[in-house]
Amino acid sequence: MNTMIQNVLSDGFQLPAGAAPVACVDIGGTKVAVSIADALGVRGRVAEPTAKEGGRDALALQIIRLVGRSCQLAGVKSADLSAVGVSSCGPFVLRDGLVELAAPNICGGLAGKARGLPNDWTTALLEAPLRQAFANVRVENDGIGALEAERRWGALQIKGQPLSHCAYVTWSTGIGVGLCVDGHVLRGKNGNAGHAGHLFVSDNDDALCGCGNVGDVEGLIAGNAIPRRFGHLGYTDSATLFIASYAGDTRAAAIIDELCRVMGRTLYNLVVTLDLQRISIGGSVFWHHRELLIPKLQSHVRGKLAALTDGCELVPAGLGERVGDFGALALVA
Ligand SMILES: [Zn+2]
Structure with a gap:
């Protein structure tokens, strides 16, 4: 890198x-x-x-x-x-x-x-x-800063030309998103556009997000959600969970699949809402396990409502861990 x-x-x-x-x-x-x-x-x-x-x-x-x-x-x-x-x-x-x-x-x-x-x-x-x-x-x-960096220097540009319809998603301590449609970076009334980590996706009562919501994306799958939800099973952080999975722990693998189902559906929702051509993904939880996670995430987007998802790529952040x-x-x- x-x-x-x-x-x-x-x-x-x-x-x-x-x-x-x-x-x-x-x-x-x-x-x-x-x-x-x-x-x-x-x-x-x-x-x-x-x-x-x-x-x-x-x-x-x-x-x-x-x-x-x-x-x-x-x-x-x-x-x-x-x-x-x-x-x-x-x-x-x-x-x-x-x-x-x-x-x-x-x-x-x-x-x-x-x-x-x-x-x-x-x-x-x-x-x-x-x-x-x-x-x-x-x-x-x-999310906006990272999006602008990825459009300028990273995976959301082609030969120096920024993509017009794209998103950057970070999967880290929290979940962050930056959005660009028709060449315009979306900012919103207080500069908060892209807080898709707080989309409600579940009623799980073990998924308290720091924002106070129960059952939003960040409360379910962010790096800080893993010890809260799975610490009692011995998975005290994301590294422990992935190491267990790589070592053949089927329960850890099933948890990772479920995390990917939530993130994959979130990405799908962004693609079909905004008609995106590419999403680049970074953040420490994703980055250290990107080879494992990219195909899992793609499986929740590809083939679903093909008119909207065909031709949309999920790629690792071009700027890597320093995005x-x-x-x-x-x-x-
Ligand atoms: Zn939240």
Whole structure:
């Protein structure tokens, strides 16, 4: 994958010589990663577990501190940053036109104590503190950032031309989606278009999502759903589940098939709703097991309502595991 990223960088991404550097911030439910990009490439990468304790500004303060450290590592003055691109898990709410996060994997006040997060936040501050610290800030949901990166440098472009009807889906700690139809990236009234991880698909009462729903896609199959639903069977995370399956554990294999049925139907629903030509898929749960999962997911799309699904491809993310980093970069490069 490193080789692939190098090629992508040298072929597709270069800030012009002398251009001011930008900071790229990727906020996930598990970790926050920051890097600096300029004419020399992407460097100074730092990452930490996402701040979830303290005041509602804890995450924003963490980001400001990490941007400073990343600048130090890259040998760049933070005052010289021309922009800070933030690709974040959502959903967003707008307060005075500025983004706050109402993210189920970060804000413990959304689903209540049963979800087990160490705070009672209903939103985490984001854009307002960042705008006090930096001159130029662009915040988008990470599905949109990743989609833009995949359309520019990854699997959702052909010879540098972005596809017009496509989606990016991440299967990770949570489930995220970015959507593009007729060449337009869909954003929605608060920048939340693509939250298909919260589509209701079941009444399972063991599938509490961080958003408070019971039985939505994320509550059923996201990385953080696996210990909650299957921990009592010994599958304490997705890695344990897949390792057991590879070792011949038929119960683990059946669980994976059921996870793929839910994800496969979600992908089918996106294809038939939006008439898509390609979906690229990333995220840690998917990426580490993509050879196993792609054919299983395809089996839930291919042959169903062929007029809509024929010619639609499911492919691994062209930017691989670093699609999140490139998502933030795509917002400001
Ligand atoms: Zn949900």
